[in-house]
Amino acid sequence: MTATTGDNTAARRRVRVAAAQMGPIAKDESRGEVVERLIGLLRRSAELAADLVVFPELALTTFFPRWWYADGDPALDAWFETAMPGPVTQALFDEAAALGVGFQLGFAELTPDGGRFNTAILVGTEGQELGRYRKIHLPGHAEHEPWRPFQHLEKRYFQRGDLGFPVVDAFGGRMGMLICNDRRWPEAYRMLGLQGVELICIGYNTPVHNPPAPDHDEHGDFHNHLVMQAGAYQNGTFVVGVAKAGCEEGVDQIGGSCVIGPSGTILAQCSGLGDEIAVADCHLDDCTSYKTTVFDLALHRQPDQYKALTL
Numbered sequence: 001m002t003a004t005t006g007d008n009t010a011a012r013r014r015v016r017v018a019a020a021q022m023g024p025i026a027k028d029e030s031r032g033e034v035v036e037r038l039i040g041l042l043r044r045s046a047e048l049a050a051d052l053v054v055f056p057e058l059a060l061t062t063f064f065p066r067w068w069y070a071d072g073d074p075a076l077d078a079w080f081e082t083a084m085p086g087p088v089t090q091a092l093f094d095e096a097a098a099l100g101v102g103f104q105l106g107f108a109e110l111t112p113d114g115g116r117f118n119t120a121i122l123v124g125t126e127g128q129e130l131g132r133y134r135k136i137h138l139p140g141h142a143e144h145e146p147w148r149p150f151q152h153l154e155k156r157y158f159q160r161g162d163l164g165f166p167v168v169d170a171f172g173g174r175m176g177m178l179i180c181n182d183r184r185w186p187e188a189y190r191m192l193g194l195q196g197v198e199l200i201c202i203g204y205n206t207p208v209h210n211p212p213a214p215d216h217d218e219h220g221d222f223h224n225h226l227v228m229q230a231g232a233y234q235n236g237t238f239v240v241g242v243a244k245a246g247c248e249e250g251v252d253q254i255g256g257s258c259v260i261g262p263s264g265t266i267l268a269q270c271s272g273l274g275d276e277i278a279v280a281d282c283h284l285d286d287c288t289s290y291k292t293t294v295f296d297l298a299l300h301r302q303p304d305q306y307k308a309l310t311l
């Protein structure tokens, strides 16, 4: 665990953020067991006086898109949540409210009308949902590809998010969410940057090995930080990136969960591949010098020259 603290004058807006990395979740680990792990991370974060705890993408289950399921297979439906909170996850919301800590949680969402999304929610210190984001950049493939050592079937199991890139004013600042592969796309950060975002929460599950491009594997940790640090700096915002890490059902996933400042530098980082917390104070007013000078978006952007971006 690493910790950074800065001065805490009343004039400066400060949110203490815990990047709550998780180690692997086994395929047969129950929701109840996972929620107990999440509650443990929540309590440890509260002991560190965190205001906001950020959990990974699809934090309630193993990363199930690595397996093929035929349409309509009830085993696929079992990975999805039909209510949030639901009967099992309610305990997490209750504990957060009792501790007075907010959190961001990723999960697979099955809506009443059959919509399937890779979703994250932001929950306030009273256990109330403040905002919801549904992943827009879905990686991988839609058909079974047996040549792969493991599947990445997000394009099959999820629809593209239909909520845009929302921001929500909470924790004394302007918050946004992205999910995993979104973090590799500058447009995703910029959509939030254009709305004045000051802190972006990002959960991820990233295999070390990318079967279609194995030559990228050795750069996985570098690429992870490269894109998040650039996204932070180029939009004058804090970024909190949180992994589900370690060897999950035979697939190694990267760690490197961290809190990044608007300078683009890493303020705190997990060191291992298991359940671990990295905490940092995010002084949100530190965003201002970036947002009002080199990345004054209203002053310096040249959108009429960017038309190809929306073709």
Ligand code: CDT
Pocket: 057, 139, 140, 152, 179, 180, 181, 182, 184, 204, 205, 206, 207, 210
């Ligand atoms: N979960 C997720 O989005 N993972 C992707 C893996 C890319 S390789 C198909 C990522 O961008 O980390």
